[in-house]
Amino acid sequence: MIYWTALTVGLTVAAGTYLALSRDVFRSVMGFVLMGAGVNLALFASGRLGSALPAVVPPGQQALSEAANSLPQALVLTAIVIGLALACFALVLVVRLVQRTGSDDAQTLRQAEPVPTDPIKPPESVA
Numbered sequence: 001m002i003y004w005t006a007l008t009v010g011l012t013v014a015a016g017t018y019l020a021l022s023r024d025v026f027r028s029v030m031g032f033v034l035m036g037a038g039v040n041l042a043l044f045a046s047g048r049l050g051s052a053l054p055a056v057v058p059p060g061q062q063a064l065s066e067a068a069n070s071l072p073q074a075l076v077l078t079a080i081v082i083g084l085a086l087a088c089f090a091l092v093l094v095v096r097l098v099q100r101t102g103s104d105d106a107q108t109l110r111q112a113e114p115v116p117t118d119p120i121k122p123p124e125s126v127a
Contacts, residue, residue: 002045005045012034020032023105025109029087036087040080
């Protein structure tokens with residue numbers, strides 16, 4: 001089971017990286033969302049996938065023996081909520097950017113930046 005989980009995490013992160021390196025801005029955002037899902041899956045897998053026992057300490061014992069760890073589950077749940085909100089906000093920004101510039105190509109958007117000699121927005125000094 002752990003090998004299938006590792007393979008799934010690897011494929012998800014690889015697909016997300018491939019999409020994030022795309023010139024299309026929408027695909028880049030979707031790539032970052034997919035990489036976040038891969039990281040969430042890896043974090044979730046760290047909490048003992050094979051155990052179906054609840055994380056409740058029986059009376060008379062000091063620690064759990066074979067129960068699933070609830071901390072990674074809580075962290076992944078929080079990360080899913082935050083990731084969904086961030087993805088929605090990024091997609092709204094991409095839609096607005098495409099409406100304003102008329103293009104979703106990263107190279108075209110890069111050419112829309114001000115020139116280095118622009119007196120209003122000078123480039124950062126390299127020290």
